[in-house]
Amino acid sequence: MAPLKITKILCIGAGYVGGPTCAVIALKCPHITVTIVDLNQARIDAWNSPDFNLPIYEPGLEDVVRQCRGRNLFFSTDVDKGIREAELIFVSVNTPTKKSGVGAGFAADLNYVELATRQIAAVATTSKIVVEKSTVPCRTAESMRTILEANSKPNCRFDILSNPEFLAEGTAIADLFQPDRVLIGSLQTREGKDACAALANVYSNWVPENKILTVGLWSSELSKLAANAMLAQRISSVNALSAICEATGANIDEVAHAVGYDSRVGPKFLKASVGFGGSCFQKDILNLVYLSESLHLPEVAAYWRQVVEMNEYQKRRFSKRVVDTLFNTITGKHIAVLGFAFKADTGDTRESASITLIRDFLSERAFVNIYDPKVIESQIWLDLSEACPNMSLESIKKQVKICNSAVEAALNTEAIVIATEWKEFKAVAWTEVYEHMKKPAFVFDGRLLVDADELTKIGFKVYPSFFFFGSVHSQFDKVATIGRPTA
Numbered sequence: 472m473a474p475l476k477i478t479k480i481l482c483i484g485a486g487y488v489g490g491p492t493c494a495v496i497a498l499k500c501p502h503i504t505v506t507i508v509d510l511n512q513a514r515i516d517a518w519n520s521p522d523f524n525l526p527i528y529e530p531g532l533e534d535v536v537r538q539c540r541g542r543n544l545f546f547s548t549d550v551d552k553g554i555r556e557a558e559l560i561f562v563s564v565n566t567p568t569k570k571s572g573v574g575a576g577f578a579a580d581l582n583y584v585e586l587a588t589r590q591i592a593a594v595a596t597t598s599k600i601v602v603e604k605s606t607v608p609c610r611t612a613e614s615m616r617t618i619l620e621a622n623s624k625p626n627c628r629f630d631i632l633s634n635p636e637f638l639a640e641g642t643a644i645a646d647l648f649q650p651d652r653v654l655i656g657s658l659q660t661r662e663g664k665d666a667c668a669a670l671a672n673v674y675s676n677w678v679p680e681n682k683i684l685t686v687g688l689w690s691s692e693l694s695k696l697a698a699n700a701m702l703a704q705r706i707s708s709v710n711a712l713s714a715i716c717e718a719t720g721a722n723i724d725e726v727a728h729a730v731g732y733d734s735r736v737g738p739k740f741l742k743a744s745v746g747f748g749g750s751c752f753q754k755d756i757l758n759l760v761y762l763s764e765s766l767h768l769p770e771v772a773a774y775w776r777q778v779v780e781m782n783e784y785q786k787r788r789f790s791k792r793v794v795d796t797l798f799n800t801i802t803g804k805h806i807a808v809l810g811f812a813f814k815a816d817t818g819d820t821r822e823s824a825s826i827t828l829i830r831d832f833l834s835e836r837a838f839v840n841i842y843d844p845k846v847i848e849s850q851i852w853l854d855l856s857e858a859c860p861n862m863s864l865e866s867i868k869k870q871v872k873i874c875n876s877a878v879e880a881a882l883n884t885e886a887i888v889i890a891t892e893w894k895e896f897k898a899v900a901w902t903e904v905y906e907h908m909k910k911p912a913f914v915f916d917g918r919l920l921v922d923a924d925e926l927t928k929i930g931f932k933v934y935p936s937f938f939f940f941g942s943v944h945s946q947f948d949k950v951a952t953i954g955r956p957t958a
């Protein structure tokens with residue numbers, strides 16, 4: 472039987488996932504009307520803004536929206552109308568870590584998913600395929616089905632699919648155009664498989680069939696958490712090795728390159744850093760930890776928890792290195808932080824390592840100059856206020872200055888910290904920067920972005936490289952004394 476042809480799609484949640492994902496569906500499927508709804512009026516207004524001042528920065532996104540908006544792509548706050556009209560509904564709402572109650576600090580807060588599900592049940596008068604796009608714990612689809620079936624009207628059936636999203640911010644449009652895979656999970660019943668075929672048929676407008684994987688519902692849900700956990704685990708592994716490198720004189724880039732050359736390991740995602748950020752890695756691993764604990768698998772929970780703990784250690788280690796290197800005090804000193812976003816090519820700051828570093832510098836009573844090419848000023852103040860609950864915004868503003876360029880941020884500072892891997896930081900006029908800094912002038916490269924040799928030639932003291940020479944002997948001496956009588 473030919474799969475059901477979908478002509479009307481609704482996406483609930485116009486965020487970093489719902490917006491780009493459904494805009495690309497609209498672009499690639501001109502025969503489908505795609506409506507993206509959100510409760511947040513300001514966000515929808517931005518999606519609809521006449522000058523395409525979209526609520527999120529993502530390379531290539533504006534071009535996609537320009538091509539489809541008003542043609543077969545619509546943004547609205549009228550959730551009920553959207554639900555009534557759609558045949559297929561993506562639920563792409565936020566699933567943050569719970570802040571209070573059972574599982575606080577670990578479990579995913581499924582309140583937004585549940586409210587959206589209840590609204591679908593309350594409003595729908597015809598059958599719908601409901602697709603979990605949000606990242607959710609294993610078996611959430613079961614709860615959604617229970618809610619929908621308990622509230623459905625006569626002749627109105629709901630099929631639930633899991634279709635987790637694997638896009639990365641900064642490359643979302645490229646990832647959506649050419650995904651490594653599209654994963655669709657369904658019940659293995661005839662109706663479940665039909666619904667799965669209908670969604671697969673939408674993606675097959677641009678995704679090769681061999682990249683559309685169809686699996687059971689629970690496998691699909693768990694695969695998303697597993698993929699993020701394993702990606703983050705690679706970063707924590709390489710960051711753990713970076714600590715050994717700094718204590719021995721080995722170069723982490725060389726080690727990662729050599730290890731990644733093994734085709735079984737592969738070269739990607741082996742860049743040592745100041746620590747991973749972003750809205751999902753930590754949240755999804757903590758979710759996996761919670762799931763493991765709930766399933767009475769404490770060893771499994773401890774294993775995954777260590778990935779997050781290593782990330783926290785890496786951030787702490789980096790801040791401490793800055794303080795130690797600046798002669799054990801940064802009180803009253805000026806530090807330029809280049810980059811506030813959690814990675815390059817996005818304006819998203821959620822869980823950005825930069826925030827943790829700046830919080831640490833402020834608590835040491837340093838002055839911080841921040842420059843980021845995309846993050847808006849109000850977001851920086853909001854994030855710092857949340858990160859420093861003991862400081863008023865007024866006192867934060869006394870210690871922090873937001874600058875318009877890297878050169879401006881570096882003026883009269885003792886040290887530069889590179890916290891985000893924006894390409895433009897590589898091309899900074901480093902000689903000019905050096906002239907305007909206090910001496911000795913330090914660069915702490917949290918992204919291994921700049922050419923340390925070149926900067927050293929200019930006169931900078933560059934971390935991590937200069938540290939190799941400073942510490943090798945003392946660290947080896949410690950190793951050599953192990954086992955010797957203390958005399």
Ligand SMILES: NC(=O)C1=CN([C@@H]2O[C@H](COP(=O)(O)OP(=O)(O)OC[C@H]3O[C@@H](n4cnc5c(N)ncnc54)[C@H](O)[C@@H]3O)[C@@H](O)[C@H]2O)C=CC1
Pocket residue numbers: 483484485486487488489508509510511514550563564565566583586587604605606607636637638639640750751
């Ligand atoms: N940000 C990312 O790169 C990725 C995120 N994910 C997952 O996708 C989900 C969404 O993430 P983001 O798009 O980053 O979140 P987001 O916070 O940017 O967007 C979620 C949107 O849903 C809206 N919303 C919440 N409840 C609603 C309701 N009942 N009706 C209408 N709108 C509602 C919110 O107002 C918000 O604008 C999360 O589960 C996340 O884990 C998955 C892959 C990548």
Ligand SMILES: O=C(O)[C@H]1O[C@H](OP(=O)(O)OP(=O)(O)OC[C@H]2O[C@@H](n3ccc(=O)[nH]c3=O)[C@H](O)[C@@H]2O)[C@H](O)[C@@H](O)[C@@H]1O
Pocket residue numbers: 606636637638639640641699702706739740741742743744745746747748749750751752813814815
């Ligand atoms: O579920 C999600 O939200 C998404 O999470 C990540 O995407 P994202 O967080 O947008 O960006 P990444 O490129 O994965 O980077 C995450 C963090 O790790 C850091 N990172 C990445 C790679 C690396 O080698 N080293 C490293 O420190 C980045 O700078 C960033 O802070 C995954 O890559 C996506 O597949 C997934 O869909």
